[in-house]
Amino acid sequence: MITERSTIPWFFNYCLGLLLLFLLPEPGRCTVRTYPAPTSEFPASPFYKVTVTQGEEKETAFVYISHARTEGPGTQFVQERTLSYTGFMATGVVTVEVERLADERLLPGAPKVRPSRWGIEPEISGERRVRFVLPRAGQYTLEFGETGYRHGLVIAYDPWETSAPDPTDAGVFSVPPDLRGDPSSELGQAHTLYFGKGMYDLGGRLELPPQIKRVYLAPGAFVYGAIYIGHSDVTVDGRGVLSSARLAHREAHTLETPPAARRVVIEGITVADYAQFAVRTLGRDNVVRWVKCVGGWIYNADGLVGWAGTTLSHNFIHADDDAIKLYDDHVTVEDCVIWQMTNGACLQLGWQSLSARQVRVRNIDVIRTEWRNNGGANNSVINLRLASGGENGKTQRDFIFENIYVETPVDRFLDLRFRDKKKGREDGGAHRLLDFTFRNIHVRMTSPNEHSGNLLLPYNAAYGYENIRFEDLYINGLKITKDNYREAGYFKMPDEVKLAISFE
Structure with missing residues (x-):
């Protein structure tokens, strides 16, 4: 074992x-x-x-x-x-x-x-x-x-920072430490916003001027507010803090891009006290890495979402709604640590039927979950909420989840039902999951109760599951096989679903 x-x-x-x-830089350099x-x-x-x-x-x-x-x-x-x-x-x-x-x-x-x-x-x-x-x-x-x-x-x-801008360089606007509001009127020809050590208040959400291609938060910078990035090829980086503690619930996402903004890089900063999503990048080919999301205390305080071609790596997510959303093609999530609060899923496949393919999720540590054991429809490590849908569903295919570790006992690792997720409420819809692989998964689960289990339920004969593979799935230290998946694996599903599932 x-x-x-x-x-x-x-x-x-x-x-x-x-x-x-022993391979550190030359003597005298701070390490x-x-x-x-x-x-x-x-x-x-x-x-x-x-x-x-x-x-x-x-x-x-x-x-x-x-x-x-x-x-x-x-x-x-x-x-x-x-x-x-x-x-x-x-x-x-x-x-x-x-x-x-x-x-x-x-x-x-x-x-x-x-x-x-x-x-x-x-x-x-x-x-x-x-x-x-x-x-x-x-x-x-x-x-x-x-x-x-x-x-x-x-x-x-x-990791060591290697490309911090010089605040005295031409094209770098060094924001005054006593800033209270939007600095846009003072930028001149600047292409970089530099927040040095100090406290700042953007007065709400800053719509980043199109001329700005980089926002840098130095170590010791603490910036109240939120930033909306409406154009492509922007980097937000550094080791400072961007906090939405002074924003009302759902007033703004702390960092947000629209679908038209592509190739945005967010790196190294701490995103704190978010009033809605911590980081919501809706364009293609973005990168979010080494970001710490701390202070997800309220419903709708989701963690990260990245659209097609986005990579989310080496991030920490403390969320009170879905920590990471897997909604589009060619998304990679790797080496992330998740602390899930009382609401939301760690890895959310969708609140409606979505089409997505070639998603890769690997090396994920779920260090704590705080769900309240009340059967919440989106309370599982990997979840398909599917709150609304119709008769013509879409397909998610070619997803691989590997090296997933869940430390605190959970009622549900998987909840991939297409209907009947809310008692007494009509919800769900047509959908398909094809070619899903779960490899090297280690989960602690609670003793069986009315809300627990790994749950699969198709919409009808036409909309369901195909080629769902479990390779080295361990629940409470025991490898799950075709012979013990119901008793030791806590799987709950109709008999017809068994034909679509394999355990190795």
């Missing part, structure tokens, strides 16, 4: 990190850079102090805090919750030390670093300190005890 931990060569990864440490506070008065997390060490370098990282929203749908389930977050750039192996500050809301308990499959074991150092080694860039969380996630900590180990 293969266990979660044994599937990951953690010792190899540790040794690889040590090798990289760890933490991110500073925007201003000396900017509120820090009351829960944590974080330092990062490599060799003789030891840097303190500023720790931000996101507070749960208090008004709007779903906020009744997250009252008084927080999520602290911090980050740094480095190369090679680093040691992180976290001190729990004296706050009665942060209860003592055993420390846990996620994703747990990497085998990172915190070492307790004194009454309030833990330290642990991170061998590579990635996104990690730390919590103490069974309820520690209620005031958890996100730690982003970012």
Whole structure:
């Protein structure tokens, strides 16, 4: 039997990190850079102090805090919750030390670093300190005890930044630190917006002027507002924070592009406290990578969506609606970490019948789900909501999901029903799923109950499933086969669906 931990060569990864440490740049060059506070008065997390060490370098990282929203749908389930977050750039192996500050809301308990499959074991150092080694860039969380996630900590180990613009260069507009509103009238011939260390307020949603091809948020930049990118070939990058905390529910998506905007790159920044989607790119051939989405506290706080040809990689998504939407052709999602709140799916195939093909999803860690065990129609790791449809459905084909790890027990891994998802309500519609592969999947599931199971239900004889393959599917540590898929795999489906499904 293969266990979660044994599937990951953690010792190899540790040794690889040590090798990289010896391949660092020439002596004297900084190889760890933490991110500073925007201003000396900017509120820090009351829960944590974080330092990062490599060799003789030891840097303190500023720790931000996101507070749960208090008004709007779903906020009744997250009252008084927080999520602290911090980050740094480095190369090679680093040691992180976290001190729990004296706050009665942060209860003592055993420390846990996620994703747990990497085998990172915190070492307790004194009454309030833990330290642990991170061998590579990635996104990690730390919590103490069974309820520690209620005031958890996100730690982003970012790759080293190599192409930050010079704010003094011609064509770069350095936004004044005391900005309150839209800077468009002051741009002149600038093609780049540069937000340096400091606090800014866009006064709502900024419609990016067509002349701007790059928006850079430096480490320590904290920008309130949202950005709408209406033209192609734009990059939004850096290591700063774009926060929609001052926007009303559904006032704007924090980062959005229309279908006409193509080849948009969003990289490295933190998107916080979103009032609707965190990142909604509706054009083709976009890239979203190394983005941290923190503060999805309210219904409609979806994570990422990218249309045809888009790549979503190395992102962290904390969402209270669908974390990632898989709605179009040739979409690639890889190396992402998902923290799902009380609403939404981790990987959503659609709220209506959509046509899509050649979608690839790999190396996904679902580190926590907080669904409320009430049978929510979109509450599963992989979901097809299909809230409305008709008699003439579309087809999704050639989807591959591989190396998916679900850490906390869920009622449903799959809910791919085409009808009867809401009791007492007519919904669903015609649809087809063809040539779907689920490979190397490790899921923890709850004991069977009225809401649980891996669910498939066709619309009728013409609209259903074909060639659905499960290769190395493990549920609660047990490999699922054609002989145990109902009892151990919790599959619930009509007998006619069995002909379309195989287990290897």
